[in-house]
Amino acid sequence: MGVLRDAALSTFHARIETMRRFDTIVIGGGLVGTAIGYGLSRAGLKVALIDEGDVAFRASRGNFGLVWVQSKGLGAPHYQRWTRASSETWPALAAELEERTGVAIGHERNGGLQLCLGDEEFAKRRATMEQMRREAGNFGFEYRMIDHAELAAMLPGLGDAVTGGSWTPYDGHVNSLALFHALHRGFAGTGGTYLPNATVTEAQAAPGDFRIDLGGEAITAPKIVLAAGLGNAKLAPIFGLSAPVRPQRGQILVTERTDKAWPIPLGSIRQTPEGSILLGASEEEVGFDTGQKPEIMQGIARRAVMSFPWLAELQIVRAWAALRVMPPDGLPIYDESERCPGAFTANCHSGVTLAGAHANLFAPMVAAGALDPMMAPFSAKRFDVPAAA
Amino acid sequence: MFRPRPDGAVATIPVEVEGRVVRVPAGASAAAAVLLAGLTSIRDTAIGGGERAPYCMMGICFECLAEIDGVPNRQSCMIAARPGMRINRQSGARPAPSGEIE
Numbered sequence: 001m002g003v004l005r006d007a008a009l010s011t012f013h014a015r016i017e018t019m020r021r022f023d024t025i026v027i028g029g030g031l032v033g034t035a036i037g038y039g040l041s042r043a044g045l046k047v048a049l050i051d052e053g054d055v056a057f058r059a060s061r062g063n064f065g066l067v068w069v070q071s072k073g074l075g076a077p078h079y080q081r082w083t084r085a086s087s088e089t090w091p092a093l094a095a096e097l098e099e100r101t102g103v104a105i106g107h108e109r110n111g112g113l114q115l116c117l118g119d120e121e122f123a124k125r126r127a128t129m130e131q132m133r134r135e136a137g138n139f140g141f142e143y144r145m146i147d148h149a150e151l152a153a154m155l156p157g158l159g160d161a162v163t164g165g166s167w168t169p170y171d172g173h174v175n176s177l178a179l180f181h182a183l184h185r186g187f188a189g190t191g192g193t194y195l196p197n198a199t200v201t202e203a204q205a206a207p208g209d210f211r212i213d214l215g216g217e218a219i220t221a222p223k224i225v226l227a228a229g230l231g232n233a234k235l236a237p238i239f240g241l242s243a244p245v246r247p248q249r250g251q252i253l254v255t256e257r258t259d260k261a262w263p264i265p266l267g268s269i270r271q272t273p274e275g276s277i278l279l280g281a282s283e284e285e286v287g288f289d290t291g292q293k294p295e296i297m298q299g300i301a302r303r304a305v306m307s308f309p310w311l312a313e314l315q316i317v318r319a320w321a322a323l324r325v326m327p328p329d330g331l332p333i334y335d336e337s338e339r340c341p342g343a344f345t346a347n348c349h350s351g352v353t354l355a356g357a358h359a360n361l362f363a364p365m366v367a368a369g370a371l372d373p374m375m376a377p378f379s380a381k382r383f384d385v386p387a388a389a
Numbered sequence: 390m391f392r393p394r395p396d397g398a399v400a401t402i403p404v405e406v407e408g409r410v411v412r413v414p415a416g417a418s419a420a421a422a423v424l425l426a427g428l429t430s431i432r433d434t435a436i437g438g439g440e441r442a443p444y445c446m447m448g449i450c451f452e453c454l455a456e457i458d459g460v461p462n463r464q465s466c467m468i469a470a471r472p473g474m475r476i477n478r479q480s481g482a483r484p485a486p487s488g489e490i491e
Binding site for chain 2: 157317
């Protein structure tokens, strides 16, 4: 009896010794996970960042690179405010990352324009922007509707099909791959532990006590953040959370490099500082299919050429599709577990725009152990409300 | 630097590389013409201004970009030489065509 018990105990102790302990485990090595992981690691926490590997869908490697505010949060003032807050903390994040890592991420925040083709789009856009301003209350929302003549003076070669556009000073853009690289370097540079090619094979959750098996190794921590993109849908219930996200496909076309064509990004058209022009903004519900579709690519190109007829002369040098991480109502989900306090989740389709908020606002909340009350409207509880009969 | 293989096809197609006439065999690429012309580079990069010459010869590396018959940024290794083709240096990014096109 005694011998058996000792043997069992020594096995137990051996298991504990092979388990690495952290202050926080972040599941997901994409933009959302690395931004949060970086924010936590920078604050002095011992953080493990688990990255699944190239079997994952990798939304972070397929995005467009906008830090975009003007169309986010219509009818959802808390989201408008969150996006704005992110845009406002972005310059600090960009400067800090560049200084710490030496990676130039090319962030610009000089405002942005959304072009409208036709009177109907322009009128609808005006109504949208006015509603955004109303919903901003005394936080303010500065915007201008700019007509064709004024736009044409700002944007050489503007097409006659463009009726006008909406402008806000809050928008910007960034080299999103460089951002991703800088966040990873920043995470490692502040002492974070990156665990690549690590798939969660088993997870145990108790209040303030989490254990993740990675097929061969187990790690534990009193806190955990689920930032696994589309993977969150399956992971969340284990931790008493809910993350009903679905894939939404977007396609992007990239042209050859040209001289600087425009001073600021134009929504679904943007030029990188290096000169490539990115065209995008399609939305398709096709499940986990990451393929491309000529009709969609043609639609993207057609709209771009209507906006600037000279774009038709440019060669397309790259094109790809990627899957957005889309909650049912399009708004982010941030939550903390009631059943297992210490477990948090972050889900959104704007990993670039919200990187500032994730590193500088969300990570400190996780470090403090609880989400700020202002995050309550982002809880997945909003989906539990039964529909009115 | 490069010579045609002695057992190769006869160079019959005249093209102009940077104003100089070079003959290449039928089926040769514009990039092959650049190399046969003895040029050590055919473009300057858009950001750093570094010199580049055809490299992979199979459409992957984009180093062989040249202005061909007035069209900038063509991948010269993917384009067959035609009689009278004009292949010129690609200097940096192409201009963003502006107001002149309606």
